[in-house]
Amino acid sequence: MPQTFNGFAGEKNSMMDNKIIDQLLKKYFQGETNLEEEKQLRQYFTDIKQIDAAFKSYAPWFEYIKENQHVVSSKTITMPKHDVVTIHQKKHSYRWVIAMAAAVTLLLIATFMLQQQPPKSNEVAIDWSKYELQDDAEASAQIVAALKLLAEKLNGGTSKVATELDKISKISTILNQE
């Protein structure tokens, strides 16, 4: 059964108490004491007037613990009369509602504008087959007419080139004469 320190009973017990305290201190600095044992150490160092010389160096630490346990806040703290958080949260939720309303309005406007535009997908494709020529003679006449037009245009180009060449030759003649 482990020995415990129960306060000083008399001088004859001091040897035994010192042994217990020594063991407790060793455990304490190894970080192996439990809360009850730490309480015993505090009692020894703060309640006893004649601390054994072997332990005197530790006394200020236990004195420091005792004093610190009595440190209190002198400030009077009162809670606000109004629940600030509730107001704060309400503010936030109000903002959130406005943001949501604005988003929905924009969405509605966009939808409305899209609906106003004529649907491009409904355009009917041109059926070119009905313009196709069925009669061979008419097709032949059209081809001849087209070729004739082409020949006229080509001839126009040739005559224009001939005219320009004629001008160049006249200029070269004048230049040679000089």
Add this chain to the structure above:
Amino acid sequence: MSFRLRDEMTRTEFEHSIASIKDKLFRFALKMMNNIEEAEDVLQEVLLKLWLQRKQLSEVKNLEAWSMHMTKNHAIDKLRCRKYEEGIDVLMALPTKDANPEDDLQHRDMMAYIENIMQQLPEKQRMVIHLRDIEAYSYEEIAQILDLPLNQVKVNLFRARTFLRTQLGSSMK
């Protein structure tokens, strides 16, 4: 740990119920901030948060540990914002002794020496040793407050006490 919050609790009831933990929160804030005024600000912020969140917090099992956890976070936030180094202000909060001035001065010097040792400890070690030795919390509660694994709590406590022992030993030489 009897500190509880209820949905329907009045302001007076709340102020009455926090009385049991108010000083613990203040001491923890003071240990971290090392400044009375700033520690009181942290306390005010934490208590206000507890009051405003009382409905959500009514289901929290260990509200005292939760409050200490909040205090730690608030103090850390405040420390990050701090642009200057504070002097040792913690000693100002210590109760005065009815001894003669000479003894009192000697005593205060010793307390200043210990406080200086505490301030030399890394933040985690300082928080762990404070919560264990001054507030007498269990390892599990300290782990919860500091959001640390249990073995880390023990390691930090061991290192803090080892450093303390070395410093106390050297002070007697």
